[in-house]
Amino acid sequence: MDQSMSELMNHTSDMGQAQMFSKAWYNEYFRRAAESPTHARFCEAVYGRDLCQHGMMDMDELDFLISLLKPGEKILEVGCSNGHITEYIHQRAACNILGVDYSDVAIAQARQRTREKTPALDFRCVDLIQDELPGAHYDVILAIDCIYFMGDYGATVAKLNAKLAPGGRMIIAAFQAKEEDDPDAILLPDHTRMSEVLRGLSFRYAQHDFTPNIRNHWIKNYEFSRSLQPRFGAEGNEFLCEARMAENGWFKDHAERETLVRFMYVIDQNPNLPPSGSQGGQ
Ligand SMILES: C[S@@+](CC[C@H](N)C(=O)[O-])C[C@H]1O[C@@H](n2cnc3c(N)ncnc32)[C@H](O)[C@@H]1O
Numbered sequence: 001m002d003q004s005m006s007e008l009m010n011h012t013s014d015m016g017q018a019q020m021f022s023k024a025w026y027n028e029y030f031r032r033a034a035e036s037p038t039h040a041r042f043c044e045a046v047y048g049r050d051l052c053q054h055g056m057m058d059m060d061e062l063d064f065l066i067s068l069l070k071p072g073e074k075i076l077e078v079g080c081s082n083g084h085i086t087e088y089i090h091q092r093a094a095c096n097i098l099g100v101d102y103s104d105v106a107i108a109q110a111r112q113r114t115r116e117k118t119p120a121l122d123f124r125c126v127d128l129i130q131d132e133l134p135g136a137h138y139d140v141i142l143a144i145d146c147i148y149f150m151g152d153y154g155a156t157v158a159k160l161n162a163k164l165a166p167g168g169r170m171i172i173a174a175f176q177a178k179e180e181d182d183p184d185a186i187l188l189p190d191h192t193r194m195s196e197v198l199r200g201l202s203f204r205y206a207q208h209d210f211t212p213n214i215r216n217h218w219i220k221n222y223e224f225s226r227s228l229q230p231r232f233g234a235e236g237n238e239f240l241c242e243a244r245m246a247e248n249g250w251f252k253d254h255a256e257r258e259t260l261v262r263f264m265y266v267i268d269q270n271p272n273l274p275p276s277g278s279q280g281g282q
Helices: 003-011 025-035 036-045 059-067 083-092 106-115 153-161 193-200 212-229 231-232 238-257
Strands: 074-076 097-103 120-126 138-144 164-177 206-210 260-266
Touching: 025 106, 036 120, 036 212, 036 231, 036 238, 059 083, 059 153, 059 164, 059 260, 083 097, 083 106, 083 120, 097 106, 106 164, 153 164, 153 193, 164 193, 193 260, 212 231, 212 238, 212 260, 231 238, 238 260
Parallel strands: 074 097, 074 138, 097 120, 138 164
Antiparallel strands: 164 260, 206 260
16 A cells, blocks of 8 residues: 555544455445435535545546547556446547456446446456456556555556557556655655656656645545535435545645645556566655
């Protein structure tokens, strides 16, 4: 797990039996979220539209991402959750997309909801750490707020790079927080952990700054989790509200102290990189 996420875990409260962000925890999250009118309302208020999000990408950023895609491209989306974002991208960009996630509950929801759109839109249960990634020769691989869960950034981008077609690209959306021991420079575009890893592996990439979006996101996330708390409770979905509150205090604090940045990295396939190994740190 990425260092910032480990820091976050140290600040989160006990979420019951399942460890936060584990497969069991995400299964419980998506089992409830898919049926919860209050979760839909929360997502609409916080992200600008309800796509059952659990990341940090608002609709401005998502629509920008879609503008980078070309019709007919073959796409792999890792960490796709229950596929509402994937389905939205598929509709808007007319791409062929395979979404993968380790939450079997989320993948079952996605498959059931979109079964008439296969094979152009498909979903598969894959553990991004333990399993091989399915397929090959992707034009684009998308990773929206899931890179933190895949372990070492260098090994992860090498693994994704190996699945790209020549001339393909990865689009990775990720935050960077500055913790006490981090240098101030870590918040600069060229010095985030991801930037350092990409340069260390000689990737060519462009970086798009969504820092104002993410700071605004966490302030809204914090406020709406609290204002909607009674509604979550009335539905018996305290779990969903507590799940949000467990992380949004930590992030809001970083947003207010301006120690949180976010970038979308658009990374060209690197034909000279071996597919695996620990070429770069995080
Ligand atoms: C923060 S959520 C982001 C979900 C979605 N991309 C979004 O932006 O709303 C992280 C996602 O990664 C998935 N995930 C975490 N660890 C994983 C792993 N080891 N293998 C596959 N998926 C994983 C979770 O199930 C969850 O759907």
